Amino acid sequence: MELGPYLILGLLEGLVTAAVLSLMALGLSLVFGVMRVVNVAHGEFFMVGAVLAWIIANAVDSHPAVNFLAALLLAPPATALLAAIADRLVLKRVAYDPERTIVATIGLLYIIQQVTLMTYGPDARPVEAPFNHRLSIPFVEWSESGMALYWPWGLGTTSYKLAVIGAAVLLLGAIWLLMTRTRIGLVMRATQLDSEMASAFAIPVDRVYAAVFGLGAGLAALAGVLIVPIQQAHYLMGHDPLLLSFIVVIIGGLGSLPGTVVAALLIGISDGMISVFFTPTLAKIIATLGVAFVLIFRPQGLFGRKGL
């Protein structure tokens, strides 16, 4: 494959990764920012979203687009509810103590994973995409008659992959509006800045925490639903995205929303490009090295503020 089309293909693949990753990492970052909880079970909420999508799509059993829409509307709230219950039953009981919540969420990770294994089973199951057309992408070349378009071999994407990128952009915009323009966002930001003071101003911090934990899990589940027509729902699928999300959140700065999005783009696209030109293993090595350098030279992350 020639260099130009090759680059475009790498870029497109990277953007799909970045889209899913940014939603997921945003959830992780939100939970850490507001609650100071490092949620190790975050990848499992991603998996639960995908698995619920399969269950819902199969229960509806209509046109693929209807099935998928039902999954998109129902799976994230259901996952959010599950997370809110987990917050009430587990995290609240350990008083959101940073060390104990890490151990508690590790426990949650295994419980969710094993319950999925025991009920949904060990198989990878597909959900049909609502629409999926292959789109060949033209490229320009200079010929004797000037610039001409041609369709290089292998250069293409699918309408669904483009839709995933678009959906992620819309959702990120919606979250930004939610955080900056609404009362709920204000309450969340107030709790993030000083939960004791927020409490003194009659903000129900307990409920805010449950809502934030639910929202974070819901975002992961949304990423899971979006990815399941491309990949398949499998009980171990949460592992890799969790690692990448941590990388993104550390590079972007814990608790910083713009930082998370920028870092997700950086990691997603570099993962796509490096995988295409070299190997996927090298992409992971470079991302992990990036984390090491950020931790050494800018521990608060690219966009994080000191002391947060």
Next chain:
Amino acid sequence: MNRSTEKPAAENAVTNDAVTNEAGKRPNRRRALKTLAATTALAAAASSMPLFGRYGQVQSSEPIKIGFQVHRTGIGAAYGRWYDRTTKAAVKKINDEGGINGRLVEIVAEDDGTDPKRGAEVVEKMATQHGCDIAFGTLFSHVVIGSAPRAGELKIPYFVVSEGHHVASGMLNRYTLQPGITDVKSQVQAMAPFVNSTLGKKVTMIYPDFAFGHDHRDYFSAAVAAQGGEVVAKIAIPPTETSFTKYFPKIPRNTDVIYHVMVGPAVLTFVKEMGEFFGNSRPEIFGFIDSLEAVDLASPGLEFLEGTYFWEGNPRYAQANQSDYDKAYRKAVGVDANGASVSDPKDVSTYAHMFGCWETLHIVKAGMEASGYAGAGDRAKLIEAVEAMTSMPHSYAHPQGAKEFNGKTHQTFGHQYITRVENGRLVLAHTTSIEDTYYPDETDYTKQSF
């Protein structure tokens, strides 16, 4: 229940006897009490157990225990589910026909998580804790390679159903045998002439990056070169990968044939994304059915496979020339004419591989009967009996076809099938001879001591 309460008591009695004898027959008070207690327990157990008389006389009325190392979880789970069903069906058939040497067969299944480390632990558990006569049933090559040394140390016969070439290559030991399924080296060697003459000379290989995939890479490249063809690119993909488009630009433009073989939970994504990459201008495609085992060929996104070829160990769809043996075997396992479960048409089997469990268990039966196997003490005799086997004719015990077993390399050889996708079904296009799959011996396990 009764058996389990009785057995420890009996063992107690034996050890106590041994202690008194060693101590120069001077029973002191404590020993006397212990022996008394043990004897009482034994008597109580005996009286509460009506079958005790028979059981005490011949130990061999106990069932033969076959430890089944099964990939219930992890990347091999789909195979594990069907290996389990095939094994149960084979054991039911064997027991209905009177068992082995008049004893019933009991399966002790244990999940290895498709993990080599866990695999070795499972083999150990079967040998020492469950008291299994043999261990059996492993598919994934890295688990076989991880478990076989432990089986050798514990001196428990280990019958694998793996396809890996590591049995015949001499890498493992005398206790590890693969009599029920052919190995990758013989399979790919038999495929190379067809791929080269029918599809094209320039081949790009895409394979999983572990032992099984490396067998494909090494032996297919060599076989293609011998045919005057050329492997123009070798693309290794980690078996845990979930996204594949990024690998496909490495396929050289001058490729005539794609040779693909993939495993793991993401195989459907792999094949789908390959179709999306090529669009309307695909080269010829030849795949090992592993890339789509347990996957419905009618899944959306697989339409581009129409007209492509697959290797199948055993054709998934009932063919025009279906044998009565295949018919009966399908029925016994519960598989319909499309290769799916009779109870759920969406639950597609791993038909190209799972016959290996059925055939291996019948070989174990034949070996135990030939050697007069009575218990763990006869394990070496069992292995010698299997090593002495040669021709296995096409039969209900060998529904996939006739086989030739090589006792020296512990590896069986058999027919291979090439099918073509026609109207969404796999239709038989070519059957290789057994001779096509032969290669010179690389080891002689019979020279190793037990």
